Amino acid sequence: MKTQSFRLENVGLINRNKKLSFKFNGKFYYGYEGDTLASALIANGVHLVGRSFKYHRPRGFFGAGVDEPYAIVQLYRNGETEPNIKATEQELFEGLEATSVNCWPSVNFDIGAINNFLKIFLPAGFYYKTFMWPKSFWFKVYEPFIRKAAGLGVASIKHDKERYEHKYEYCDLLIAGSGPSGLASAYAAAKNGAKVILAEDKSRFGGTLLTSEVNIGNKSGKDWAEGIINELREMPNVTVKNRSQVFGYYDHNMLVMSERISDHLPETKKFHPKQRLWYIRAKEVLISSGSIERPIVFGNNDTPGVMLSSAAKEYLKVYGVLVGRNPLIFTNNDSGYETAIEFKKNGVEPIILDTRKNPQSEIVDEAKNLGINIKFSHVVVAAQGYKKVKSADIASISDDKEQLGNIKNIKCDCICVSGFWTPTIHLASQSGNKTKFNEDIDAFVPGTSKQNEKTLGAANGVYTLDETLKSSFNTGYELSKQITNNDNKVSFPNVVEKKSSVHDKFWCVPLPKGKNYKRFLDFQNDVAVSDIEIALKEGYRSIEHVKRYTTLGMATDQGKTSNLNGLQLVSKIENKVVPNVGHTTFRPPYTPVSIGAIVGREIGKHSKPTRKSPMHLWHEKNNAVFVDAGVWLxxxxxxxxxxxxxxxxxxxxxxxxxxVGVCDVTTLGKIDIKGPDAAELLNRVYTNSWLKLPVGKARYGVMLREDGIVMDDGTTTRISENHYHMTTTTAQAANVLSHLEYYLQLVWPELNVNVVSTTEQWAGAAIAGPKSRDLLQKLFPNSDLSNEGLPFMGYTEGDLFGVKARIFRISFSGELAYEVNVESDNGNFMWEKVMEVGQEFKIQPYGTEALSTLRIEMGHVAGSELDGRTIPYDNSLEGLLSKKKDFIGKRSLSRKAFMAEDRQKVVGVVPLDKKTSIPEGSHLVKDSNAPLPNPKLGYISASCWSVEHDNPFSLAILKDGKKMIGEKLFVMSPLKNKIIPVEIVSSHYVDPKGERVRS
Amino acid sequence: MLYIKCPHCGWRSQNEFSYGGDATVKRPELGKEVTDQEWDNFVYNRKSLKGKHWELWQHLSGCRQWIKVERDTATHEIFNTLKASEEIS
Known part of the structure; x- marks a missing residue:
């Protein structure tokens, strides 16, 4: 087989000096640098690329770019695979490999195609109707079947080794699309000093200028575009980006763009990302996204070889590729003629079928003069051929477009369709712009601007180049003038273009008598005219409901080629005008965006910050096993x-x-509180009384939310007259600071207090155990650390071998204990000294698990009890509620439910066998055999192995807990399949009188 | 993403801020006797307006100041921002 037999010589913008080899469905082909996978396949005569979603009908190419509904492939690149790649967008590179999707065992013989012959059983809403019953079938039969049948490709399950980046940018003007309007507005604005970003989704700039026969300033459209781009590239105030799709318009003029940096290369260059996501805050946005050609609906219009006429022209002019040698052009406007003329110029004889009776325009005359065979008032009734168009049934059509003449069959190998143009209004609509219907072009165009956005050129329904350029130059100039106050106006070039005549508002060929051809509206989701008719018959009226019931426009192409024809059909059947039917909502992204680009660098350990204490390296060296505690390790x-x-x-x-043991408590939240009203603030924030705390003393406090729920607990120490040091739990540190700032700034601004987080400024070591005082005294030989010198809840400052330290006599473990804080830089020094001097006292470092064990058996509540659902009483903290003063949340505690006699309370739980560990989260019930749902009396909040008693011990929040001490209950954990008989005991399982901390 | 003019720092993106609810709610004075209804109105009852709404935001990753923002809850349009100390007029 001769390679690239459909490639023309001397036509196109590809680089013929660089031949590339690639593989599709296992077969080798050649193409050129500058090809897309689609253009290279067509050059090799390959038109069968996939199978359709529902009926598994053969699929070819329909477009040449972002609107492509068919040619979706699985791509293999550099040892990775990626699904949902449009062959029309994927640029060719050496060694590219791709396969068809949605077919098995192969694209030529696809078992699923049997659906095509069962289609009478697969009507609109088929999933909803069929898979509802019997209910048990869903899980076992339907769901696996649908899973296998559905989907367009397979996602890789390997770790993606590519790098994706995010970038934040600001600009005066963001211009989306580099066609004539984008180039003109960018040029005018840039010359006037505005900071401009110009984004083009394709690899080549210029949009339709690359394919249309026009003349701007005595240059061809293509050369003019090239000149403008080259000039813009040199300007420091301009960023020009190709392969970049502005896909989303969000609030307050924030737009998101995905830049495909490496997708067109065999592999990503070192230090380059694969893709980059741009978050752009633009002062003004110019939408120059152009328009997409609209298909005409006729029988079997999904057969490979039926494609948009503009796509055929683009394959020819940009890639030098013929989509067929025997083309039929089916059009209702002048655009089809441009394609026909290009064929003719390259030695191919096209036939034009024009639905119009007698159109008069320059371009029609040109086609006539070239001797092209034109049949007016003619339509394609149906395409014939299964895997490729072989012929077409054509007929004349009456002036009212209702009656078909005699059907004739003519040979052709492709049918290029043009049903006029649909402006690409997605970005404008996403911005909140309420679109309006333009009768002249049978399509929606943007209405009044909602944000700072304007739509230009074809995207705004303007189809003459002269008008497009004029308005775009003006808009670029005017907007830049407002922003920069400059007044440099560029001169407007002379434009030569052919005048067009009006299009025919014809969009759907009637079915001939006795024929029941499928006429497709949505090519990706296989939605045919008959499906919409069924949906409307069944009573669906709103276009949003019709869409969801039939899946019209819900495929990955988001109905770029199908929406308007769908609306036309609904409006015709419902006898409403299209604007009254309205269109469905356009939502970002405009085109599929890879998950990698959305996630960016925030993957794995970068998905959140990792905070490490200054002693982290020591822990690592000493075989610490780490655990995530919020953002801390x-x-x-x-x-x-x-x-x-x-x-x-x-x-x-x-x-x-x-x-004695030592534990790294650096992670505890620390807040420095200073000011003459500091005590008053504490008195309002904590439930207990703070006005009389002397300097050099610490106090335990509990703070509530306004709804009475415990927010946090911790100790606060009075360092000096107007200076306090507050500690919070690790988890609530940030919230407590915001809480204090809220009250100081908004509720009690009269309080003269400053608060600031000092969590990371201090390294902390908790030194706990009966020998802790002896150790401390050796660490601080000059300080009086006797029980009288530094009593429980006392505070002093000391000298740790030349380092200034804060010493707090506080305890979480219930033992005689201290916390020593030094400035973070000295944290490691402190730790090593503690370990060194502690040797003789048999010191060991202890981690969070031992810390939990110690606090649980002491009955000290922590995060698992203060879980945002409990009040002070539930945690046996009611003794800390001051009766004399008001505090945050106090009023809520007098609510009826919070005062209930049988309110839940923290208790201890011990298994009767003193052996079986109790899973956290288990429920407590009276009778383990009671019928379901078994009434739940409480739940296990924390479990440990009591080292004091050498048996399992848990804390629980139990209904009427106060009266339950001594009761025998059952712990049930259906998750772990455990039923454990237990006894309820006091939560203070060790040293209930608290003598050790005071010893 | 919203673009919020912090009265202290200028224009900043939403991801520097955290939301703080209705700005018009007034906490009853400390120590003052209030009825259950008054207290519930302060703690729980919110109008959940569609349209213009004065709300609190904290410039968490910036100056840490709580600010008042007048925003349309349906369109996200922001009309005005005030410092914590400034009264809503």
Whole structure:
């Protein structure tokens, strides 16, 4: 087989000096640099690229760009695979591999095509009707079947090794589309000093100027475009981007653009991303997105070889490729003639079928003069051929477009359709612009601007070049003048173009008598005229409902070629005018955007910040096993030998109870509070009383939300007269600071207080255990750390081998304990000194798991009890509620439910066998055999292995918990399939009188 | 993404801010006796307006100031922004 037999010589913008080889469905082909996968396949005579979604009918190429509904392939590039790639957008590179999707076993023999012959059973709403019953069939039969049948390709399950970036940008004017209006407005604005971004989704700039026979300023359209682009590229105030699709228009003139940086290369260059997502905040947006040719609906209009006439022209003029040697042009306007003339000029004899009776225009005359065979008042009734068009049934049509004449069959190998143009209004509509219907072009155009956006040229329904350029030059100039206050106006070039005559408002060929051809509206989702008719018969009226019921316009192409014809049909059947039917909502993205681009760099460990304490390296070196605590990494336990978590944490906790342990508590939230009214602020924020706390003393406090729920707890220390140091839990640190700022700025601005986070300024070590005082005294030989010198809840400052330290006598573990804080830079020094000096006291570091064990068996509530659902009483914190003063949330505590006698309360839970560990989250019930739903009395909030008693112990929030002590209940965990008989005990399982902390 | 004019810092993107609810709610004075209804109106009851709405935002990743923003809840149009200390007129 001769390669590239449909390639013309000397035509096109491809680089013939660079031949590229590629593989499609396992076969090798050649193309040229500058081809798309589509143009290269057509050059090789390949027109069968896939199977349709529902009926598995053969699929070829319909367009030449972003509007393509058919040619979706699975791409293989550099060891990766990607689904949902449009062959019309994918640029060819050496070694490219692609395969068809939605067919099995092959595109030539597809078993699913049996659906095509069963189509009578697959009408509109077929999924809703068929798969509803029997109910049990959904999971076992229907769902797996649909999963296999549905989808356009397979997503890779491998880690994507490519890099994607995000970029934030500001500009005066963002211009979407580099056709005539985009170039003209960009040029005028840039010359007037505005900061401009010009985005083009294709690789080549110029839009329709690349394919139309026009003359601007004595240059061909293509050369003029090239000149303008080259000039813009050199200007420092202009960013020109090809392969970049502005796909979304969001609030306040924020637009998002995806730039495909490496998709056209065999592999991504070193240090380059594959794609980049731009978030652009533009002062003004000019939408110059052009328009997409509209198909005419006729029988079997989805057969490969039926395509848009503008696409045929683009394949010819840009890629030097013939879509057929025997083309039939089916048109209702002058655009089809341009394609026919290009064929004729390249030695191919086209036949034009024009639905119009007697159109008069320059271009029609030109076609006549060239001797092209034109049949007026003629239509294509149906395409014939299965995997490729072989012939067409054509007929004359009456002036009222209702009656077909005698049907004739003529040979052809492609049918190029032009049903006029549909402006691409997606971005304008996304901006909130209420579109309006333009009768002259049978299409919607943008209405009044909602944000700072204007739509120019074909996207605004303007189809003459002269008018497009004039308005675009003007708009670019006027907008830039408003922004820059400059007044440099560029001169307007002379434009030569052919005048067109009006189009025929004809869009659907009637069915001939006795024939039941499928006439497709939506080519990607296989929605035919008959499906819409059924939906309307069944009572669907709103276009939004018709859309969802039939899936019209819901495919990945979002109905770029199908929406308007669908509306025409609904309006015809419903006897309404199109504007009254209205169109469905346009939503971003305009084209599919890869998940990688949306996620950007925020993957894996970059998906959130990782905060490490200054002692992190020490922990790492000493075999710490880390755990995520919010954004922090904390040692969970320090592994010794083959120890597991249970054994390691038990050893560490035991050592705290017996000797002394040290725990990194840097992650605790710390807030510095200063000012003459600091005590008053604390008094209002905490539930207990704060006005009489002396300097050098710490106090435990609980703060509530206004609805009475516990927000956080912690200790606050009075450092000096007007200076307090507040600690919060790790998780609530940021929220508590915002909470304080809220009250200081909005509710009580009269309080003279400043708050600032100092979490990261201080490194903290909790030193706990009966030997902690002996250790501390050795660390701070000059400080009096006796029980009298530094009593429980006392505070002092000390000298740690030359480093200034804050010493708090506070305890979370329930043991005699201290917390030492030093400036973060000295954190590691402090830690190493503690470990060094602690040797003789058998010190061991302990992690969060041992920390939890120690607090649970002491009955100290923490995050798992203060879970945003509990009030102070539930946590046995009611003793901290001041009766003398008001505080945030106090009024809520007098609500009826919060005062209930049998209110839930924290209790301890011990398994009767003293062996079985109790899963956290389990429910407590009275009778494990009670019928479902078994009434739930409470839930397990935290579990540990009590090192003091050497048996499992849990905390629970239990209804009427106060009276339940001593009761025998059952813990049920259906998740772990466990039923455990338990006894309810006091939550204070160790040292209930709290003597150790004061010892 | 909204574009919010912080009265302290100027124009900033929404991702620097966090939302704080209705700006017109007034906390009853501390120590003042209030009825259940008054308290519920303060804590829970909100109008959930469609249209112009004064609301609080905190410039969390900026100056950390709470500000008042008049926004259309349907269109996101922002009409006005005020400092915490400025009264809504």
């Amino acid at each position: 904390r040692p969970r336990y320090y592994k010794r030998g083959n120890e597991n978590l249970f054994e390691g944490s038990k050893r560490e906790a035991k050592n705290v109870r017996k000797n």
